[in-house]
Amino acid sequence: MTMQIADSVSLSSPDAKARAHAAAARDNLRTEPRAVRIVIITLAVLFLSVFVVLPLVVVFAQAFSKGILAYLAALAEPEALAAIKLTLLVAAISVGLNLVFGLVAAWAIAKFDFSGKTFLITLIDLPFSVSPVISGLVFVLLFGAQGYFGGWLRDHDIQILFAVPGIALATTFVTFPFVARALIPLMQEQGTQEEEAAISLGASGLQTFFRVTLPNIKWGVLYGVLLCNARAMGEFGAVSVVSGHIRGETNTMPLLVEILYNEYQFVAAFAIASLLAMLALITLIAKTVLERHLDEGQDASDH
Amino acid sequence: MTIEVRNLVKKFGSFAALDGVDLKVDNGELLALLGPSGSGKTTLLRIIAGLDWPDSGEVSFNGEDALAQGARERHVGFVFQHYALFRHMTVFENVAFGLRVQPRAVRKEEAAIRARVKELLDLVQLDWLADRYPSQLSGGQRQRIALARALAIEPRILLLDEPFGALDAKVRKELRRWLRSLHHEINVTSIFVTHDQEEALEVANRVVVMDKGRIEQIGSPDDVYESPATAFVHGFIGESIELPVQIANGVVQLGDRPLQLAADGLAPGASKLFVRRHDMLVGPPGSGAFEGAVQHVRNFGPVQRAEVALSGGETIEIDAPRDRELHVGDRIGLEPRRYRIFAG
Numbered sequence: 013m014t015m016q017i018a019d020s021v022s023l024s025s026p027d028a029k030a031r032a033h034a035a036a037a038r039d040n041l042r043t044e045p046r047a048v049r050i051v052i053i054t055l056a057v058l059f060l061s062v063f064v065v066l067p068l069v070v071v072f073a074q075a076f077s078k079g080i081l082a083y084l085a086a087l088a089e090p091e092a093l094a095a096i097k098l099t100l101l102v103a104a105i106s107v108g109l110n111l112v113f114g115l116v117a118a119w120a121i122a123k124f125d126f127s128g129k130t131f132l133i134t135l136i137d138l139p140f141s142v143s144p145v146i147s148g149l150v151f152v153l154l155f156g157a158q159g160y161f162g163g164w165l166r167d168h169d170i171q172i173l174f175a176v177p178g179i180a181l182a183t184t185f186v187t188f189p190f191v192a193r194a195l196i197p198l199m200q201e202q203g204t205q206e207e208e209a210a211i212s213l214g215a216s217g218l219q220t221f222f223r224v225t226l227p228n229i230k231w232g233v234l235y236g237v238l239l240c241n242a243r244a245m246g247e248f249g250a251v252s253v254v255s256g257h258i259r260g261e262t263n264t265m266p267l268l269v270e271i272l273y274n275e276y277q278f279v280a281a282f283a284i285a286s287l288l289a290m291l292a293l294i295t296l297i298a299k300t301v302l303e304r305h306l307d308e309g310q311d312a313s314d315h
Numbered sequence: 316m317t318i319e320v321r322n323l324v325k326k327f328g329s330f331a332a333l334d335g336v337d338l339k340v341d342n343g344e345l346l347a348l349l350g351p352s353g354s355g356k357t358t359l360l361r362i363i364a365g366l367d368w369p370d371s372g373e374v375s376f377n378g379e380d381a382l383a384q385g386a387r388e389r390h391v392g393f394v395f396q397h398y399a400l401f402r403h404m405t406v407f408e409n410v411a412f413g414l415r416v417q418p419r420a421v422r423k424e425e426a427a428i429r430a431r432v433k434e435l436l437d438l439v440q441l442d443w444l445a446d447r448y449p450s451q452l453s454g455g456q457r458q459r460i461a462l463a464r465a466l467a468i469e470p471r472i473l474l475l476d477e478p479f480g481a482l483d484a485k486v487r488k489e490l491r492r493w494l495r496s497l498h499h500e501i502n503v504t505s506i507f508v509t510h511d512q513e514e515a516l517e518v519a520n521r522v523v524v525m526d527k528g529r530i531e532q533i534g535s536p537d538d539v540y541e542s543p544a545t546a547f548v549h550g551f552i553g554e555s556i557e558l559p560v561q562i563a564n565g566v567v568q569l570g571d572r573p574l575q576l577a578a579d580g581l582a583p584g585a586s587k588l589f590v591r592r593h594d595m596l597v598g599p600p601g602s603g604a605f606e607g608a609v610q611h612v613r614n615f616g617p618v619q620r621a622e623v624a625l626s627g628g629e630t631i632e633i634d635a636p637r638d639r640e641l642h643v644g645d646r647i648g649l650e651p652r653r654y655r656i657f658a659g
Contacts, residue, residue: 205399208366211386212393213413213468223416227403 071289074282086280087287094260095268095284101176102251102264103244106184110240114191115233119225121192122199123207133196139188148182148253174256179264182250187240194236198229198306231305238302242295246288316377316471316504317342318363323372325358325528332358333369334528340506345498347519348508351551355528356508357396360474363506364393376471392470392503396477398461400449406460407445410435413468435463438497455486462494466501475507479514491518512552516540524548546657549589556595556631558588560656567656570627574604576654586658590651593618595633597641603650607631612641623647 044052076083086092117136121129139147153159155172165172172178206228210220226233248266255262263271265284272281318340325333332355340346348356361367363374365386374381381389400409414428423431436442439459449457458478465473478494479487495518498505509515515522516536524531524539524547532544543549550557561568562583567576569588576588600606610630611622618634621641625631633649635641 205395205397206401208386209393209395209399209401209464210412210416212364212366212389212391213416213464214387214390215412215416216387219416223412224401 068289071282071285074278075286077282078279082279083283083286086277086283089280091260091263091268092280092284095263095265096287098176098179098261098263099245099265102180102183103241105180106187106244107237107241109184110188110191111233111237113188114193114195114236114240117192118195118199119221121196122202123204123225136189136192139186144186144247144249145253147185148250151178151182151185151250151254173254174258174262176262178254179251179262182254183244183247186247186250187243190240190243191233191236194239195229195232198232199225202228231302235299235302235306238295238298242291245291318472318504318506319373319375319378320359320363321373321375323359323362323369323374325355325362325367325369331355331528333362333372336372336525336528336530338523338530338533340504342504343502344504345495345518345520346506347515347522348506348525349510349512349515349522349552350525350531351510353527354525356510356525357476359525360476360506360508363472364391364474365389366393390468390471392465392468392473394458394461394465394473394475394478396480398449398457400457400461400464402449404448405445406436406441406447406449406452407432409449409460410464410467412464431467435467438466439463453486454482455490458482458490462497470503473503473505475505477509478507479511480509487514494518516552524551526551543589543655546587546589546659549655549657554592554632554634556590556592556633558590558629558631560586560588562586562656569605569625569629572627576604576651576656578656581656582658584658586656588654588656590654592620592632592634594652594654595631595635596650596652597633597635597639598648598650600646600648602648605649605651607647607649609641609643609645609647612643623649 075086087096117132120126121133152173154161155165155178156162157166172181206224207220210224211217215223245264246266247264248270251264252267252270255264255267257263257267257271259271265288269281269284269288272278272284318338320336320338323333323336324331334355336355336359338359348359350356358367362369363381365381365384365388368382376389401412404412410432411428414423414431417423432445433442436445439462441456441459441463444452444456444460449460452460462475462478475494479490482490491514494507507518516539519536521533522536522539523533526547532539532548534542534544539548539552543552549555558569560574562578562581564583565578567574567578567581567586567588595605596603605625607623607625609621610624613620614637615634617637619637619641620632620634622630622632641647
């Protein structure tokens with residue numbers, strides 16, 4: 013834009029003086045002197061390199077420091093495989109649950125008016141504002157041996173803490189807001205007119221949801237699921253409290269990374285960490301793609 | 316299908332959107348609900364459609380209680396102001412929607428659905444757009460698709476909320492004429508909401524003028540224009556000159572000046588005098604009920620619109636024929652050919 017203005021000035025002015033003015037005007041549009049610009053950009057690049065790129069490089073460098081065979085051997089350890097399996101299982105459970113909860117919550121908040129709506133929105137955000145460790149402790153208080161339901165659970169021989177259910181519960185709690193948060197603004201912006209149209213055309217509630225509401229928010233749902241999944245796989249604090257760190261049984265990938273690191277098994281620790289780092293990279297790419305789709309959807313609805 | 320609405324009340328908090336509305340719509344009618352924004356016309360339409368529920372009152376279709384049914388059972392075609400087309404479906408699928416969601420027992424065969432959609436797209440003259448998405452259509456095209464979609468379910472009643480509100484002036488005029496001829500063709504009882512008086516007067520058989528949740532007047536387009544029932548209707552429809560007057564001892568007074576206007580049968584007290592702009596006849600000074608000086612003149616096609624400062628200081632706008640040119644500074648007499656005086 014600025015270039016075009018400057019160019020048209022220089023084209024319409026016959027003499028060199030005017031052209032010089034145009035060039036000066038073009039420079040003035042970027043208000044900072046060249047030296048300042050270079051310093052600022054260098055600082056930004058340095059900062060990003062040290063805090064973002066370097067750690068990522070280090071993870072992979074350490075993981076492959078004893079060669080690719082050692083890396084693969086570390087990943088093939090039964091403990092590592094168990095941790096990967098557990099992490100995938102827990103992520104699948106918590107993403108599945110949060111997909112349903114998030115959809116239901118967002119649908120209720122965006123499409124209906126009821127008292128206590130603001131309170132509900134605040135409540136949905138609670139897991140984000142509480143430290144994950146506290147979230148984990150809540151489950152210990154509820155289901156631990158000394159907890160409220162501890163006695164009953166023991167009598168009925170149900171194991172929640174230090175087992176898959178506890179880890180899944182804690183992860184679900186911590187990641188609850190992602191899907192709902194992604195959908196509420198999207199659904200609020202889309203309003204209720206298409207649903208009203210569907211119902212007046214004779215569609216039932218379920219038909220309206222599956223044929224009209226869901227297709228309109230599918231990219232938003234994927235976006236929420238993606239972020240939810242990334243956090244579920246990477247969650248450390250809450251899971252650490254409820255897991256009990258039983259090797260080969262209740263260690264998720266992040267927990268195993270810490271244990272291996274503390275035992276000076278750097279290659280193994282960073283090998284697992286490299287998997288988490290790759291998950292992060294894939295998530296970022298997918299997020300970018302999804303955001304593009306979300307923007308397009310919005311553009312289409314604007315006209 | 317006849318529609319009858321009795322004593323309908325709907326409040327949003329302390330704001331009464333509908334404040335006791337009674338209305339009867341005859342079979343095959345094309346009725347306009349006309350009023351400024353906030354007059355309750357859209358709320359009334361939504362209650363008839365089953366998209367909103369009244370606090371009290373009755374709605375019946377052919378004598379049957381409609382409030383006992385949800386929007387889904389009422390079989391009412393609704394065209395939304397912003398079309399509300401399903402953005403992820405093609406035009407074809409939008410129109411087919413109402414046919415596809417029918418219970419299996421009554422649902423048509425796929426071939427029959429396709430034939431019906433084709434027929435509707437032909438009716439709205441947009442069959443060539445079947446594979447497009449709503450975002451690829453112009454406003455007027457979207458409006459016609461929304462109408463085709465509503466007609467697909469063979470509605471007993473057709474309701475249109477500001478059907479031409481979001482379109483530009485030229486398209487609006489075309490669509491108005493088109494809607495009237497379409498209604499003639501399909502002859503389904505129809506109600507449309509508008510704030511545009513020209514639209515209401517041109518398209519509808521009958522016009523319902525609403526203000527502040529109440530019906531001010533129901534009548535043919537000629538009725539509401541020629542004999543407005545209330546001050547509001549006179550002020551809202553057509554361009555009127557409105558002057559505050561006093562009725563005392565059988566005389567109409569503007570400020571402290573008596574006017575040579577008949578005041579028979581008028582209650583004494585503060586009142587409002589209404590004259591259509593084109594009903595003010597221009598004569599030489601001293602010739603009419605009013606006298607004033609021309610302040611400003613503009614030509615609008617067949618008429619000249621003049622701003623006249625009356626001798627009492629009030630400024631009015633009149634539309635005079637162009638056979639007698641007015642000039643700034645002219646002193647003129649003005650005689651209302653027709654006028655109405657409303658108490659209050």
